[in-house]
Amino acid sequence: RTELSLALLATAYLTDQIPTVDAPQVALAGRSNVGKSTLVNCLAGRKGLAKISATPGKTRSLNFYMAQAAGYCLVDLPGYGYARCSMAEREKWAKLIDSYLKKTSRLRAVTALVDCRLPPQRLDVELVDWLRARRMPVLVVLTKADKCKQRDREARKKEWRELARPAFPPILFSGKTGLGREALCRVLAEAALS
Numbered sequence: 001r002t003e004l005s006l007a008l009l010a011t012a013y014l015t016d017q018i019p020t021v022d023a024p025q026v027a028l029a030g031r032s033n034v035g036k037s038t039l040v041n042c043l044a045g046r047k048g049l050a051k052i053s054a055t056p057g058k059t060r061s062l063n064f065y066m067a068q069a070a071g072y073c074l075v076d077l078p079g080y081g082y083a084r085c086s087m088a089e090r091e092k093w094a095k096l097i098d099s100y101l102k103k104t105s106r107l108r109a110v111t112a113l114v115d116c117r118l119p120p121q122r123l124d125v126e127l128v129d130w131l132r133a134r135r136m137p138v139l140v141v142l143t144k145a146d147k148c149k150q151r152d153r154e155a156r157k158k159e160w161r162e163l164a165r166p167a168f169p170p171i172l173f174s175g176k177t178g179l180g181r182e183a184l185c186r187v188l189a190e191a192a193l194s
């Protein structure tokens with residue numbers, strides 16, 4: 001078991017708080033409640049690194065985690081598409097993410113986290129299309145796989161392979177059981193350092 005030693009480098013709530021990071025970066029994107037914080041904690045082997053929200057839509061910042069030994073930076077983007085938040089709030093998020101994407105030249109790939117239990121959702125498909133249009137390599141991670149039947153898991157993998165034509169094959173992941181953890185660590189490093 002190889003823990004990624006992740007150290008929180010910076011947290012940005014506002015555009016001018018976005019740090020300049022020299023290391024190559026891989027971003028994590030996904031709808032609120034998809035399991036992004038759980039995934040970060042699972043990768044780090046630490047429970048309290050990223051806050052797990054019982055209330056969806058709470059994580060509003062960009063969080064920069066340095067994977068020290070691996071030599072790249074994991075950038076946790078604020079969750080999108082939470083239905084109960086206001087338009088103004090959503091625009092603020094979009095602006096923050098946009099500023100980050102404009103500022104960084106060392107972003108090597110974006111990991112799209114999608115819920116394994118659901119067929120591809122419009123917002124997730126839009127994100128992947130948007131990234132592909134910008135020639136940004138996409139890595140699809142199917143979260144909460146422990147809650148998903150084997151048949152559905154395979155169906156999801158196939159759907160996302162066809163939809164996203166991702167740079168890497170979709171990874172089934174569970175923060176609860178650790179499924180896919182090793183594979184994800186490998187692929188993140190490969191994506192960041194290639």
Ligand code: GDP
Binds near residue numbers: 034037053174
């Ligand atoms: P975030 O909003 O994307 O950061 O999502 P969180 O990591 O806060 O998780 C949202 C909810 O889903 C929490 O109640 C988690 O316990 C649960 N969850 C996250 N990942 C998994 C998983 O792999 N398996 C199961 N069964 N539950 C999960």
